[in-house]
Amino acid sequence: FDVKGQTFRHIKYAKYKGKRPPTDENLIQQIPKVKEILTAFGIKILEKQGFEADDLIGFAAKSASSSGSSQDLEIIIITGDLDTLQLINNKVKVYALRKGVKDIVLYDENLVKEKYLGLKPSQLVDFKALRGDPSDNIIGVSGIGEKTAIELLNKFESLDNLYRKIEESSDNTGIISPKIKKMLIDQKEQAYLSKLLVKIETDIPVDFNFEDCHWRDYDKEKAKRVLKNYEFNSLIDKLP
Template sequence: MMKKKLLLIDGNSVAFRAFFALHNSLERFKNANGLHTNAIYAFHNMFDNVMKKEEPTHVLVAFDAGKTTFRTEMYQEYKGGRSKTPSEFREQLPYIRELIHHLGVKTYELANYEADDIIGTLATKANKEEYEVVIVSGDRDLLQLVSDDITVDITVKGVSEIEVYNPEKVAERYDGLTPAQVVDLKGLAGDTSDNIPGVTKVGEKTAIKLLKEYETVEGVYEH
């Protein structure tokens, strides 16, 4: 039986990459009403490229529902210190959603959760016998989902440059770690983009070394 292919796109992340891909041309991309259109234009190009490359049978674009999630309830400083979202980007988001709907694709968001959570849930719930899953995002946190059935395409820069992550690529990027160990790596080393502190004086190299020896955070504490 031919496997179906589910394409899951991290809407906020890809739209943000699209905005900065043409950030230098911000004033050139403006319509008669003064609306900036660089993110809309670049998102359309990126979306088009991915659709042609992957040829999915099923597609969903997930969005963040807002700034507060169950994570901010647990840790108030989560994502703190990020610079304010540019208004030129914010004004384009409703039109990016509209563009997606006009292309015949569904979007989804859920109060108290991030796009990552929706993507993670759907990717792991997709029946492995029936679906091959491809995730597109700029967020390396999603590499924890990589498996033989789940590929994560990380947008690197511009509109077309993408790094494709399968289990071998994750091992290559993190010196032999498995996708499941990415969570422990983030916990130990922290994550500046999400303002997660990690363990004092433990950076990525030390975290990788510890996880290669003790496998998990729990394993590190036990020893």
């Protein structure tokens, strides 16, 4: 879950997500109830002041990947947020809801390459650092759109390597057009700030044991009381 208050991204960039409307108060009031229901069913909840839910998802996915029992574990992130595609690897996939539960896609490394014309999941952070992300009010490099960002990363692989090539040679004729080169040089600081903002943070100082997420059992009577309290009466008889 997200936690109310600023994240490290807001501290770095005050305008982060600045164009989003306030969260619906009706939704805010439901969140504690959702947490109560999840807890009643013994489902692990993660939240940390200063970080977003995406960061916690990334942290959990990384923890699961490095777990001693993860050799045959398939990790699937269920989300409507394609920012999490950057987390995909040989163990992690993303089950993305495009238009509700009737229109869903299971993204793996190959499907990401197909969607982004050759880019790997690990390159998507640099892709958004160049192109920006209007939904989060992240500018990127003004003047560089999706097509150019993909072309640059297919050619230079990473933002670091792109700027290294620019700095190594005063003449990049035939490699980078003078117009694009100027944009990149003039907005280098903005590009790296954007990269920091779009990168999901997977190293979070939180007390977490992956084995705690293993759902084993729950207090059935407690779950019944919670469901009855919220008038989910039709679900009570369906409890396993």
